[in-house]
Amino acid sequence: MYGHSCCASFDGRFCVREKEKYEQRVDDELGEVDEDELDLDVSWKMLDVARAIVEKQPEDTIEKVNILAALGEVSMEREDIETSLNDYLKALSILKHLVESDNRRVVELNFRICLVLEVGSKVQEAIPYCEEAISLCHSRLGRLKELEDLQQAMVNPKSIFSEVKEDGCFQVYLWVKEFS
Template sequence: MADIPEVTTSSPSEMLAAGRRHLAVRDFSAAAGTLAKACEALAKEHGDTADQCAEAYLWYGKALLGLSREESGVLGDGVAGNGNPEEEDDNEEGADNGEEEQNGEGEQNGENNDEVEKIEAESTTKEEEPGSSTVAEGDGDEPGTSNNGEANEESEADDNEDDVDNLQLAWEMLDLARSILSRRAEEDGGTPARALLADVHLALGEVALESETYDKAVIDMQSCLELQKELYCRDDRRIAETHYQIGLANSLASNFEDAITHFKNAANILETRIKTLENPAAVTEDATVKKFATADPFYSVEGEIKELKELLPEIQEKIQDMMDYKAETIKRVRETLCSANGEGSSHTNGAGSSTSAAKPAADISHLIKRKRKSSEGDAESSAAKRINT
């Protein structure tokens, strides 16, 4: 968990607004701290499962998700702790050189090890002498027999609390928000609750994506997509973003055909959106344009068209990647079948062929994972966010 910064505002609504501002500028640590305070205040005032807490839980969960990504180094090379592939190569070369140096200096190290063993043997003998009072700190007391034992128990309790990482806590907060919003949507059927519920499902899918439970990610994101299709126009960028995220989850699960379908859907929606924006008559009636123009003083139709046209080549590249991976998988399956037929008897019956064909396809998801976690892999997560910007 990140350290919670001091918040000068006392109203939960003000803290919620401040946390969302931090989240908008991707200051996840400050956002998580401020939104944690907002959630605590709302829960204390209304109860843990009150309707008023749902939105705060949603934004707090998103902040924790961003913080978890930041800590794992997924967001970019500029983030502390990010695994730079070039640095990793340097580290591997350094490790190899270190092994060579150790092999070259084996005799010298062997002499040093003999001296260390003699010193340790003498030290052990002294400690075992009767009446010796030299005991390593913390080794002489059993847990629970003294104040040190109590300290050990407190330390273990703190360790258990620290075991809940930001990604797990993000899932818990989002799941709690889903429970509240699902109840609200059933009771009043209002659009605001359902819109927030769609955002919760998408965020839960992103959490599952980070924890590499890709099938669960697809299920959550499909739930989001169904709600969005009921709430928004067919060319809404939020629907395009969800299609892109579902495509990404399917690609990581090696479901290449489904991934291609959703990436194509995302591209088609953006193309339709561009045509709508290029029609002046349609723009005047477009509710989304009015919303963006009201929320963002710097918004312009020309700027959105330019941004969408820049996104399309990235999505097309993903489609081509999936087609390449699919072709490679088919090729490997055929090679496996040919190899199996060559090694077996020359008189293969139908049952034998069926058994060979039932062998699972080669899993090449590791190729996609490597690309996603490289320094260039940030385009996948950033592209999805830019679709809905």
């Protein structure tokens, strides 16, 4: 009738059958969004209960850090910037007392704090956390390089001895030993 073989009536934009399919798709998509929000709410509530349990324990643990970091992530997904930031800051504060300063988790938390601040339009406050993450990465790379060199020396000890022998410090050591 109107050039549409799918239905008998036309409302100017969609034929009735296509319009119903479109409305069903929109309803389904909205249902998925609501389901996702529900999942985030349930996750946040469960993690909040876990936080309440571990905060009753006087000692700081990696478990507490993991829970706070997960809460920070869920809060970020829920677009609750302040809660996310507070949870990440608490997690970082605890973690710094539990691991080496250049631990990858410290780097990760600094980076996540930087992201939260950036999303919250606090770019100037984010910069130090980004710089700290980069600095810690450089430190970690240097330490890993030293460990790699040490491992290589254990595999081939003669090569490291020849390097040390050429070093002026070794010459000073021999000189001191000779006169002691």
